[in-house]
Each structure stands twice: as structure tokens, then as C-alpha cells.
Amino acid sequence: MSKTGYTSSEMMVITASRFLKNDAVVFIGIGLPSLAANLARRLHAPDISMIYESGTLDTKPDRPPLSIGDDELSRKALSIVSVPEMFCYWLQGGKIDIGFLGAAQIDRFANINTTVIGNYSHPMVRLPGAGGACEISGFCTHTLIMLRQTPRNFVKTLDFLTSVGFGKGSDSRSGLGFTGEGPQAVITDLGILEPSPDTKELIMTYLYPGVSIEKVRKSTGWPLKIAEPINITSVPNKEELMVLRTLEKMMK
């Protein structure tokens, strides 16, 4: 932080918030995505519709929630629906524009693993599992994936494929019955990756200010494609940082 005046988490959240337009209907998990959406709502997207998996449609929390079931979400929701309704009518029904996903592992076609590290029957690390990830990745029109870029996370081969990004690339996602178009971007602590229009392989299209190409190559477990020329994101502006830090304070 000392060097740039902001942390890499803050940069991730601010970058994600910039993807969210005012009329977006956004499906949000807890953590960085929730912060990003709440930040966007206080900056450029006051009318954004925030949907949390617990069943709250278009909720307007005064403070960022601590869990998807936070009472603040339910008190401020336009509507609360049951879990089956959320998954059938809203997610699978294709009524959501943007969905956020996290991941323990991601591969070059933006498929993700949140289930196990190691062998499924005798895992090295048992992760929480799918939750809503399969349906978010399948049925939100676009998804945004947020995770740190390290060789442990950005892997050649997933230990387990929890939810499909672009499968084996190219058009292998089509024909799976999904309404969603797949990942729009992967937002890391180093920059942004976007799928190539034809092969759907992730390409590093943006670096955060001060991040080197060498650094992102080293942080990726496969030979990473990098856009030429590479774009550099703008640094967080004062308002973005101030509002974000106010939000974070509310969560203490």
C-alpha cells in the first residue's frame, strides 16, 4: 500500500465496480464482489439491482453485508423469494445480467474449481463446493470472475471442474443449454483477463499501473497470452478510494 497508496484488493474491487452499469441486474456473492457492487451503487450506478443468493431481489443495504443471509439484506430488499424460485425463475430463467464468481482454481478457458484441491475422494483441501456457482456461470448473461493471480490459482488443469467457463474453448460452451454467454472478464490483483473472441482462451488485456508483464507471466500456470499493446487501467481515483474505505469500515 505504501508504494501505490492503495492495496491490490482495493484495486480489484474498484476495477470490478467499473464493470457495473446503472441499469445492471447483478447477482452477488459475499466478499470482494459484494464490496464492488456496493461501491458501484454509491458511485456511478445508484439504480443497480443487487441480488443475493439467499433470495433478496434488488436489495439496498446501508452497509455491505457480512454474509449473504445478513439481516440487512432482507430488511432492505424489494422482494424476498424462496431458494427454488431464485434458482429456477431468476437464475436458470435468465433474468440476471451479471453474476460474480470466485474460484480456488481457474484454467485458461475460465473454467473454475471451488470443490476440492487434490483427489475428490481423498482431497488435500476440501473447499466449500459449488453453491450457486454452476447456475451463475451457466445462466447470468455475463459473469465476472474475481481471484488472485498466482501459479497455484491459475492452473493448467483443474483438479475438479465445478463450473463451466468456456469448456475446451471455441464454441464448446454452446449446446450445453446455457443462456449465459460466459465469463466477460477475470479480475485479478494484477489486472484483467478477457476471453479471445474466437478461441475463448483468456488473454491478459489490462495491467494495473506498475504491474509488469513478467510478473503476470510468472503468476500464471500456463503460457499466458498477453494483448499487444497491453492496456493499463487507470489508478483508483480519490472518490473511489474514499467511498470504498468507508464501506470497509462499516463492516468492522
Place this chain on the structure above:
Amino acid sequence: MSKTGYTSSEMMVITASRFLKNDAVVFIGIGLPSLAANLARRLHAPDISMIYESGTLDTKPDRPPLSIGDDELSRKALSIVSVPEMFCYWLQGGKIDIGFLGAAQIDRFANINTTVIGNYSHPMVRLPGAGGACEISGFCTHTLIMLRQTPRNFVKTLDFLTSVGFGKGSDSRSGLGFTGEGPQAVITDLGILEPSPDTKELIMTYLYPGVSIEKVRKSTGWPLKIAEPINITSVPNKEELMVLRTLEKMMK
């Protein structure tokens, strides 16, 4: 009425009401069944749970409703559920004890027709159709069928099989995926028919006071089986008649 002091409709309603126990959960259509349930609730079954197809669970109307969507039903309901919930969770889910059915035609195995008289493509009479009848007959633990006994209604062969009673008889109902046991009784303006335990063919088991065996035979379009000795129902008592007539007055 002059002869007996009550009409055949009143006798039908009172007879049906006697089938309803205090702890019963009853699915009710408009007309005679609704009157019967409301009568039972005011006599021997004050805690009966009345369910109307429109989505009202355990409603306690002050006056008998004029349609299944009567605002009186919704105002007095313990819970109001959507149409899919009513059909999936409550009916198909097997949560209802007794369902009422009406019919334009019935056959000897208590299968009923409420769809068309004549040929389906060019019907002589286009009837309202199934509505909820298929699921009521399939999934309420027991059903009670109410219709007048005439050769036109009690037919050898249905013009259209809208909902299954006992199919072709014996165990032909089993294996159709139904949770309900099928028709418990057919209540007519002449008496009561009940399925034979083995063949499931309807047997006239009760006559109303003053109804002759000859009369019921003539009123039935197939060679009617009659219990020997035949039972005679008790006449409506004063309270039954008084309460029923009060209910009918409320509906004017």
C-alpha cells in the same frame, strides 16, 4: 319438498357433510361441495381445513363463497399460495385428505367426464373441462363425487375420460402413480354408491328415505348392483336443515 320437508339437493349436501370429520383437510369446488363443507364446519367439524383451488389454505369464510376466487375466501385464509404450489406441493404432494368432484358423466368404476358430450372435435356439448379434477382424483387420499343420478349422467361408456376413478376396475388404478385411494363414495340425489372392495364397481349402498330400488335402477345407465340388505340414510335433522338454509340465504 312438500312431501319430505327438504329438497333432494339439500339431502345431497347434508349427506356429503356427514362424511367430513373434524380433523379433515378438504379440497372443495364451488356449488354443492362448498355448501357441504361449510355446513359440516358449522355442525360437527368446526376445525375442518377447507382448501379452495384458487390457492386459499384453511379458509374460514363467514358466508359460503360464490366462486372459488371469492374475496371472502382470500380474506379469511390461513395462507394463500400460488397455483403451481397448490397443484405441486398440496395436491400432487398428497397433503389433502378429501377432495370433492362433480361430473357430467360417471361410469360404473367412478371414472368421470367433465370435458365434452359427444365427439371431442365436434362436441354436442362443450363442458368446462378438467380444471383441477385430474389431480383431485389422483392425489387426494379419498374423493367424494356429487352428481344427480339419471341415465344421462350414469352411463355405460363415457364420451371422454377426464379423471380416473378406478379405471377398468379391480387394481387397474394402482401403478398410475397416484397417492390417492380413489373415490370413497358417490353421493347422488337418490342415495350413496360405494366401490366394491374387490372389483371396485360402484354399488348402491344407501338410499335416501322414500327412494325405491326401482327408481335407482331406472336412473342408472348400467345394470346397477345394489347392496343387500340396502341401508337407508337418516333424514336431515332440524339443525342440519336450519343451518344449511341459513347458509343458502347468505349466498343470495
Place this chain on the structure above:
Amino acid sequence: MTEFLSLREAVQKYVKPGISLAMEGFTHLIPHAAGLEIIRQKIRHLSLIRMTTDIVYDQMIGMGCADKLMFSWGGNPGVGSLHRLRDVAEHDYPHHIEINEHAHAAMANAYVAGASNMPCAIFKGYRDTSYPEVNPNIRFIQCPFTGETLTVVPAIKPDLAIIHAQRADKQGNIWMRGIIGIQKEAILAARQSIVTVEEIVDQVDEKQGGIVIPRWVVNAVCCVPKGAFPSYTEGYYNRSNDFYVRWDEISRDRQRFLDWMDKFVLSTNDFSEFMFKLEKQGYV
């Protein structure tokens, strides 16, 4: 995404000849005003979908708006027959229409499938009835776990859904309470939707009971007070049981029906004029 339009504008914009149109309202909140406006605009060749086909579709069918009808119950609730529906089914009057008939459970499940973006719905039912003989859209599959035979029907995905509700807020969020029927599913299953409401308020709130349908699944909101008459809107006005009874005489005879529709519907400019005329003539 939601526009606030007059009912005339909304019908002009969204109700096109040839579309499939679901107008729902299960015994409550029936979108009668919208039905009359479609008649007034003489829109034809519609594929009509409605579980409880009652007066609103009797009027539209009698006036020749429909080429097809999908339904699961057709009658005048609490009164008896629906004479225009009978006339078209029994005598092809005013012209032949294609009938796609179901039971309630099938249509309810098919709407749920539509809202859920499924191609079909499974449930139990129809076994050993005559329906599969007359409706090719009823098929059977085996449960891959138990081998049990299950019934399958195609999802309902109408081009347009129209419903009536108590209120919208100024953003276009819809609030309804009381008997909620199949309306939410109809809206979510449809490609586009119109909602008529009793009034537009600053804010709608589920905390007083009822349900909210969010603005981003609604294309047009039209404020049409009394728009469910002769059906009812809980909290606003009661069902006109009297009008349901009178519909029996109005609709029984072809010419009487046509004269009545001409006088009250085609010769009025909108629903408020229609209601005013009905009141003047002692119908309300």
C-alpha cells in the same frame, strides 16, 4: 426498462396479430380492461393462453380475436357455461379455432417450466385419461432412477403476458396481494409483458404482505383503475357477482352479444368510458 403507457398505447405497441398471448388472473385480478382494449383495436389471429378461460376470453373469442386457444377450464365461474366458447367449440362460430386443452396441473407446471427456461415440465397425471388421445403435446417418460412413468408437457413461453395488479411504484415494480394465481409465472415465462394496475404509488413494499414483481421483467405499466372488473382487486373493490350472472344472458345469443359489445366496447374510447356507460345503464 419499464415504460408507463396508456393501455391503448401498450396494446398498440405489444399486441400484434399472430402472437401468443397469455392473460392470467386466477379468479382474481383478471385483466378485463386489457381484453376489451384488444377487442377495441380489432386485433386478430391471436394464440390465446389462459388457465381459467372465463368472461375475458369469452369476449375476445366471440369477437374473433383468437385463432388458437390453450386452456384448462372454460366456464362462467359460479354461474355455468361460457356461451361464446361453447359456440366456437360446438359450431365454429365466429370461425374455427384450434384448441390445445390441458388440465390445470399441466398448465401450471408448463408455466413454471417457461419461467424457469426449461423446454418442458414433468409431473404426474393424465395417465389412463382421454387427454393424451386428443392432445399430442402430452407425452410420457421414465424416471431414470425409479423407472416410474412420468407425464411431460412442453413449457409455455408466450410472446406476451398481460396481468392486472394492485399497484406499481414509480420505477415500475409491481405489487399484488390476495389470490396470486399464476401471474408471476406468466410474466416470467413471457418474452414481453404488460401490467395494468389500480394505482401508481411512490414505493411498493412486501412487508405489508403480498408479492413484488421487479421492474426489469415488466415492459409496460398502465394505470387502469377498476381494470379487473367484473373480477375484483383485493383491497380496492369486490367481485361483481351480479355481472357474472348477467353475462350469461348477454352472451347466450350471438346477436345480443354482438350488439352489447358494439354498444359498450366498440363505441367507447377506453375502459373508463366503458365503466361510465355500464354504470349509467345500471350494470354496476
Place this chain on the structure above:
Amino acid sequence: MTEFLSLREAVQKYVKPGISLAMEGFTHLIPHAAGLEIIRQKIRHLSLIRMTTDIVYDQMIGMGCADKLMFSWGGNPGVGSLHRLRDVAEHDYPHHIEINEHAHAAMANAYVAGASNMPCAIFKGYRDTSYPEVNPNIRFIQCPFTGETLTVVPAIKPDLAIIHAQRADKQGNIWMRGIIGIQKEAILAARQSIVTVEEIVDQVDEKQGGIVIPRWVVNAVCCVPKGAFPSYTEGYYNRSNDFYVRWDEISRDRQRFLDWMDKFVLSTNDFSEFMFKLEKQGYV
């Protein structure tokens, strides 16, 4: 049909070794008191079912109550890992349990199928993921109308469901509001059910929002104030985010976990003693 029992009596009567048990509450109204009572009564060999396997099942699994677990997400919400769940999955501690893992949509649809008396549920999903390789209960069929491949899972029909709700009335009708999750489906899918509530009132009413589950699908009602702690009951008390964080340290080490459970759960007679002790020790 509904009996009013103490939680101890209800667990004694309905929670038998070997049964399948669904305890639901999606981020709200989690039946924690019931879970602790099952631990207190040392009931073993349960097949546990729960979508969001969080602290309540971490406790039960860590104390050896489970032979099997069906779940679709297992973690400490907003905090991180669930250490007892990880220990059983990674090291078979305290013993091996059979895992039947799904995604949320699959379990939600499977509960709906159970509540609807269907043998299975169809939906879209799981295609090209690893789940079908590790779970034989994920199969695929073709839509008979479109040919599209659809995913099928067996219905969930637990022997017993336990949920927590705000109120019951004196007849045993249950009222709940706020985030309602999958609880109604769990009750309706189960053969028997227990509901713990914050309070028992004369009458419950949907007109103030929320939903009512009728008495005739509920076997036992137990009044257990604060029974969802450290989860929350909207209108009664908030989530103890602090306890969720502290659970991370309590549960991380096997012995520390066992000591804590012994001190607070096994050495207390019931939930109110447990809460009293927690308060005295500064946990609340």
C-alpha cells in the same frame, strides 16, 4: 395432528439412529438449538441433508452424529473453512462419512420434487462439469419435444425435517418471515417434521407478510427462544457475526473443539442453559 413438545421430547421421539434428516435454514433461521440437542442425546448414524452445511452440521459431524452427508455448499459463511467438515473429508475424522455432493440448484429442485411427490427433478446444469463423475445420482435425459439434454436428480424425501421459525399459533400453524430459503419445501418433502419457534402466539397471520405453514404438515412444535443462535431470527435478534468468527478458532483444533462441545453442550441440560453459559463466558 401437531404436538407441542419440549425440544428434548421431540428429538427423543423423532430423531432415531439411521434416519435421513434434513435441517434447513438458508443463512437465516438455522435450527441450531435442535442440532445441539441431537448432539446432547448422542444420536448417531444419521444421514444428514442440508444445502448450506455450516456451523450446525460442523458441530454434528465433529461429534460423530453423521454417517452420510448430502450438501451443496460447506463453509463458515463470511469467515472461511468449516474445520470439522474439512477434517472428515480430508482425514476421515472422527470416522469416514459418505458424501453425496450437489450444487444448490440440484438440491433446491430435488426438494421441490420431494415436496411434490415426484421421484426426480429435471433442470439444466452440471453439463461438462466433474460432478456427474463423482455423483452417480446425476443423470441426463432428453426432452421429448425438443431433444434437448436435461439433467435429472432424485427427489429428496427425508425421514425427518427440522426447521426454526418465528412463531407458531396455538393450533400449531407456523409463521415465518424474512429470508425463507428452502424450509417449506423441506417440511413438505419430509415424512415427519419438527419446528422450533421463538414464541407461541394466539394466531398467526400472513397479512403482515411472511408465510404460514399449516399445522397438518407439522408433527411437533417446540418453543425455543433464540433457537437459531448464532444465526438470526428476523424481528427477534440479529446474526452473531462475532460467534461465526470465533467458531473458526473453536473448531480448528480437534481437542479444543471436543473440550468446547463438552463444556457448553454435553454439560448443559438444554439450550437455555447453553445460552446462559455462553453469556457468562462472554460469547454473546
